[in-house]
Amino acid sequence: MEILLQQIINGLVQGSVYALVALGYTMVYGILGLINFAHGEVVMIGAMLALSALTMLLGFGVPPVLAFLLSIALAMAGCMALGYSIERIAYRPLRHAPRLAPLITAIGVSIVLQNLSMMIWGREYHSFPQLIANTPHNFGGAIVNDIQVIIFILALAIMAGLMVVVHRTRLGRAMRAVAENQHAAQLMGVDINRVISITFMLGSALAAIAGVMVSANYGLAHYYMGFILGLKAFTAAVLGGIGNLRGAMLGGLLLGLIESLGAGYIGDITGGILGSNYQDVFAFFVLIIVLVFRPSGLLGERLAERA
Amino acid sequence: MSFHSARSLLLATFALVLIGCEKSATPDQNASGELVVRIGASAPLTGPQAHLGKDNENGTRMAIDDANAKGIVIGGRKAHFELISEDDQADPKTATIVAQKLVDNKVSGVIGHMNSGTSIPAAKIYSDNGIVQISPSATAVAYTAQGYKTAFRVMANDAQQGHVLGEYAAKNLSAKKIAVIDDRTAYGQGLADEFIKAAQANGAQIVAHEYTNDKAMDFTAVLTAVKGKKPDLLFYGGMDAQGGPMAKQVKALALNLKFMTGDGSYTPEFIKLAGDAAEGAYASLPGVPLDKMPGGTEFEKRFVAKYGTIQLYAPYCYDAVNMMIAAMQTAGSAEPAKYMPALAGISYDGVTAKIEFDEKGDLKGGAITVYQVQHGKWQPLETLGAIAPVTH
Numbered sequence: 001m002e003i004l005l006q007q008i009i010n011g012l013v014q015g016s017v018y019a020l021v022a023l024g025y026t027m028v029y030g031i032l033g034l035i036n037f038a039h040g041e042v043v044m045i046g047a048m049l050a051l052s053a054l055t056m057l058l059g060f061g062v063p064p065v066l067a068f069l070l071s072i073a074l075a076m077a078g079c080m081a082l083g084y085s086i087e088r089i090a091y092r093p094l095r096h097a098p099r100l101a102p103l104i105t106a107i108g109v110s111i112v113l114q115n116l117s118m119m120i121w122g123r124e125y126h127s128f129p130q131l132i133a134n135t136p137h138n139f140g141g142a143i144v145n146d147i148q149v150i151i152f153i154l155a156l157a158i159m160a161g162l163m164v165v166v167h168r169t170r171l172g173r174a175m176r177a178v179a180e181n182q183h184a185a186q187l188m189g190v191d192i193n194r195v196i197s198i199t200f201m202l203g204s205a206l207a208a209i210a211g212v213m214v215s216a217n218y219g220l221a222h223y224y225m226g227f228i229l230g231l232k233a234f235t236a237a238v239l240g241g242i243g244n245l246r247g248a249m250l251g252g253l254l255l256g257l258i259e260s261l262g263a264g265y266i267g268d269i270t271g272g273i274l275g276s277n278y279q280d281v282f283a284f285f286v287l288i289i290v291l292v293f294r295p296s297g298l299l300g301e302r303l304a305e306r307a
Numbered sequence: 308m309s310f311h312s313a314r315s316l317l318l319a320t321f322a323l324v325l326i327g328c329e330k331s332a333t334p335d336q337n338a339s340g341e342l343v344v345r346i347g348a349s350a351p352l353t354g355p356q357a358h359l360g361k362d363n364e365n366g367t368r369m370a371i372d373d374a375n376a377k378g379i380v381i382g383g384r385k386a387h388f389e390l391i392s393e394d395d396q397a398d399p400k401t402a403t404i405v406a407q408k409l410v411d412n413k414v415s416g417v418i419g420h421m422n423s424g425t426s427i428p429a430a431k432i433y434s435d436n437g438i439v440q441i442s443p444s445a446t447a448v449a450y451t452a453q454g455y456k457t458a459f460r461v462m463a464n465d466a467q468q469g470h471v472l473g474e475y476a477a478k479n480l481s482a483k484k485i486a487v488i489d490d491r492t493a494y495g496q497g498l499a500d501e502f503i504k505a506a507q508a509n510g511a512q513i514v515a516h517e518y519t520n521d522k523a524m525d526f527t528a529v530l531t532a533v534k535g536k537k538p539d540l541l542f543y544g545g546m547d548a549q550g551g552p553m554a555k556q557v558k559a560l561a562l563n564l565k566f567m568t569g570d571g572s573y574t575p576e577f578i579k580l581a582g583d584a585a586e587g588a589y590a591s592l593p594g595v596p597l598d599k600m601p602g603g604t605e606f607e608k609r610f611v612a613k614y615g616t617i618q619l620y621a622p623y624c625y626d627a628v629n630m631m632i633a634a635m636q637t638a639g640s641a642e643p644a645k646y647m648p649a650l651a652g653i654s655y656d657g658v659t660a661k662i663e664f665d666e667k668g669d670l671k672g673g674a675i676t677v678y679q680v681q682h683g684k685w686q687p688l689e690t691l692g693a694i695a696p697v698t699h
Contacts, residue, residue: 003534003535006531006560007528007531007532010527010528010531011528014525014527014528115353118353118357123353123357123358123360123361124357124576125358125548125551125576125579125580127582136559136561218524218525219552219555219580219582220524220552220580222355222548224353224354224355224522225524228524259528260528260531261528263517263532264528264529264532265532267532275517276518276519276528277520279518279528279529
């Protein structure tokens with residue numbers, strides 16, 4: 001029983017991370033219909049920027065908690081600038097090109113960022129300073145760390161925050177308008193370039209937070225960490241219905257749970273025929289099943305269509 | 308008409324220039340009349356194992372720079388060595404492409420690949436083209452078991468290493484219930500299988516065998532599954548990029564067990580990534596500790612001055628290159644077919660050990676050292692297995 005509880009907690013934490021990253025994919029897709037494959041790398045850059053800032057601040061003798069918060073802020077600012085530049089350089093000139101073109105530049109940007117990061121921060125793994133006490137709490141026989149609780153709450157809070165932004169603010173109304181029809185939005189006086197830039201910056205700021213949280217949880221940062229994470233988060237976004245904020249959250253948590261329960265029990269259930277090496281197969285199998293019956297994902301509708 | 312003839316004239320000139328280039332760049336001679344010997348190297352220079360791959364490349368480069376500084380003479384001609392380093396991304400598919408590229412570049416020999424999973428498929432390509440391959444670090448039994456005459460390695464294989472580790476876990480650490488996780492690569496899987504055989508032969512029970520992959524970061528699910536089986540020792544077959552974070556998550560999930568792993572995790576990186584959870588972890592490395600190697604201390608000093616900390620296999624790469632060159636000198640030729648017999652019969656005092664090959668191209672003898680993390684550093688506990696006598 002404790003083991004099951006622990007697996008559920010593992011799944012929820014992992015799922016929250018996926019959800020945090022998936023929100024970025026879904027926001028951009030919701031507004032532009034573009035899959036921003038560079039998003040995973042923005043997450044990685046966020047973690048790396050925070051790591052550099054943190055090392056520097058701690059070197060100056062800044063108290064740890066303050067240093068941590070400052071470095072998150074710096075990483076967010078850095079990623080926002082990066083997100084803005086990516087959109088300006090790689091996507092905006094192709095906005096009216098066939099859909100395949102921006103997809104390919106997205107993959108290109110992703111490779112460029114990965115290699116750039118390898119040149120700046122090197123090939124090795126960096127250990128991320130442990131600033132939040134990692135004391136394990138015993139919770140009915142299962143172990144939970146502070147950072148894991150923070151990740152879970154943060155993912156929920158950010159999703160809620162985004163919902164408010166999209167559905168309750170002027171900016172959100174402009175976003176929904178752009179998503180629905182760019183030309184019409186422009187005629188109504190919406191500055192679509194500005195709205196799209198802000199969307200990218202918001203998504204990138206979230207990516208920075210996700211990057212820092214992942215690094216703080218696993219205690220490491222690496223130029224390659226964004227790739228797999230991005231892929232999984234993209235899967236989560238599709239699972240929940242890409243373009244839908246609540247879908248990203250649901251998809252992320254679900255994917256995390258499927259993975260962790262799959263890895264934990266698949267061996268026992270199949271009597272050792274399938275092992276935990278089929279963890280990913282299991283997750284993608286569920287994705288295929290969902291897409292067969294609900295091609296637009298579990299909660300599939302675009303940001304624009306009212307949730 | 309005149310346009311046409313002018314164009315064909317231009318084309319002809321082009322063709323001539325091309326042929327001319329081809330001629331002047333004969334593979335075995337440079338401008339100053341030296342014999343040019345190309346040595347290929349392949350390791351993952353990008354991806355999660357890039358830090359280890361770069362370490363291999365540096366070890367190889369250092370040997371080649373040394374040889375060029377020394378002015379080696381092969382068959383009466385002064386030789387100049389060139390390194391062609393390729394990135395195989397630790398991926399078996401990419402490795403075969405890289406191998407073909409090295410063959411096309413007319414290398415005399417290849418130092419690599421770093422991983423077993425890449426060395427095994429690449430070995431066929433080198434064998435088909437008659438090119439000597441010395442892997443500094445591929446330890447899977449299958450690498451030399453394919454029967455290719457061109458394949459050598461300068462490190463004890465997993466049968467030896469897994470055997471020593473399994474026995475050590477069951478006997479010296481008296482582990483009764485053992486859980487095993489491997490990364491499903493040729494190396495991780497091979498090592499884990501040998502470990503299991505030896506542990507079972509010594510009376511231990513394998514209570515769980517779980518899997519991950521060589522790009523994973525999160526192991527909480529498999530570790531939780533392992534926790535349910537209440538083992539007293541966990542063995543991981545894989546590299547440091549996973550081993551370090553895994554050791555950390557073992558601690559975070561409050562698993563009360565001994566953590567043991569193979570040579571792929573015997574790195575400073577492992578300790579850095581695992582943090583204080585590294586304390587007490589066991590690992591092994593074929594060979595003797597660096598400071599016990601015949602030329603280890605001196606090698607380390609020079610390497611650190613040039614490239615920084617040694618990650619793992621750099622000394623083995625250094626030896627592999629030097630052995631290849633020594634065999635070329637003995638044979639008086641850099642042609643693989645000519646120097647291969649000399650290499651097969653070589654007895655070479657390297658920085659890692661005295662190296663001799665058996666008929667399969669495996670290292671003869673081959674000691675295995677078990678290490679433990681104590682006070683944030685890998686400390687040698689015991690050297691097991693046959694130790695080749697070192698004469699110096």
